[in-house]
Amino acid sequence: MTLAEFSKALSENTSLGLRFRLPTGGLTPIHLHLTEVARVEKRFIDCGGTVRTEVSARLQLWTADDTDHRVGCAKTLQILSAGVSLLESTAFPLEVEYDFPLLTIFSVVGTVIEGKERIFILGSKKTECLAPDVCVPNTCKPGSGCC
Numbered sequence: 001m002t003l004a005e006f007s008k009a010l011s012e013n014t015s016l017g018l019r020f021r022l023p024t025g026g027l028t029p030i031h032l033h034l035t036e037v038a039r040v041e042k043r044f045i046d047c048g049g050t051v052r053t054e055v056s057a058r059l060q061l062w063t064a065d066d067t068d069h070r071v072g073c074a075k076t077l078q079i080l081s082a083g084v085s086l087l088e089s090t091a092f093p094l095e096v097e098y099d100f101p102l103l104t105i106f107s108v109v110g111t112v113i114e115g116k117e118r119i120f121i122l123g124s125k126k127t128e129c130l131a132p133d134v135c136v137p138n139t140c141k142p143g144s145g146c147c
Contacts, residue, residue, distance in 0.1 A: 001108040001120075003057040004090035007080055009111045009118065014074040017117040020061065020096060023106070023124045028061060028098065030117070031069045034076055036060035037083035039092070048131025057092040058105070073118050096122055 010018075020028040038058045045051050071079075084090065094108045106122035113119070129135050 001094050001110065002091055003080070003087065003094050006094050006108060006111075006120070007077065007090060009120075010073040010077050010080075013113070013118065014072070014077065015116075016073045016113065017070060018072050018076055019117050019119050020098070020106075021119050021121045022098075022100060023122060027119065029063050029067075031063065031067045032071065033062045033064060033069060034059060034071050034079055035062045036097075037079060037087070039087045040095070046130040048134035050131060052130070055092050056095050057087055057090075058095045058097055060097045062099070095125075096120075098122075 017030055019030060019032075022028065036059065038060070040056050040058045042054045043051070044054075096106045096108060098104060098106065100106075105125055107125055108120050109123035110121040111118060112121070
């Protein structure tokens with residue numbers, strides 16, 4: 001999901017509460033804080049020697065002891081509006097950073113409305129070889145049984 005798609009979903013019903021469904025099926029607490037909206041740019045060289053750049057928008061969530069705290073759809077839209085100039089685009093893929101129980105980065109893969117809450121579904125991010133033609137000989141591909 002892109003930041004633009006996320007914002008559109010929030011704006012469809014601004015009176016809803018906001019939660020996130022973790023890959024395990026559990027939900028973030030309703031009293032979570034949205035502590036950061038960030039543009040994350042990663043420049044790196046892959047194992048095949050290709051220089052790459054990835055850009056994403058990232059939301060940082062935090063849960064405190066103040067269980068009366070609420071950041072619903074309307075408040076989240078206000079926070080995003082304040083950060084749009086920093087992000088420079090809403091077309092970037094959206095990620096969520098959350099302690100689960102260690103700091104983890106999730107992709108946002110969908111959204112549903114359940115009761116009076118807009119719930120965004122978080123997916124696991126996976127690593128992969130970006131240069132399999134260089135790193136893995138053609139005669140020995142993962143899953144082929146030779147490695």
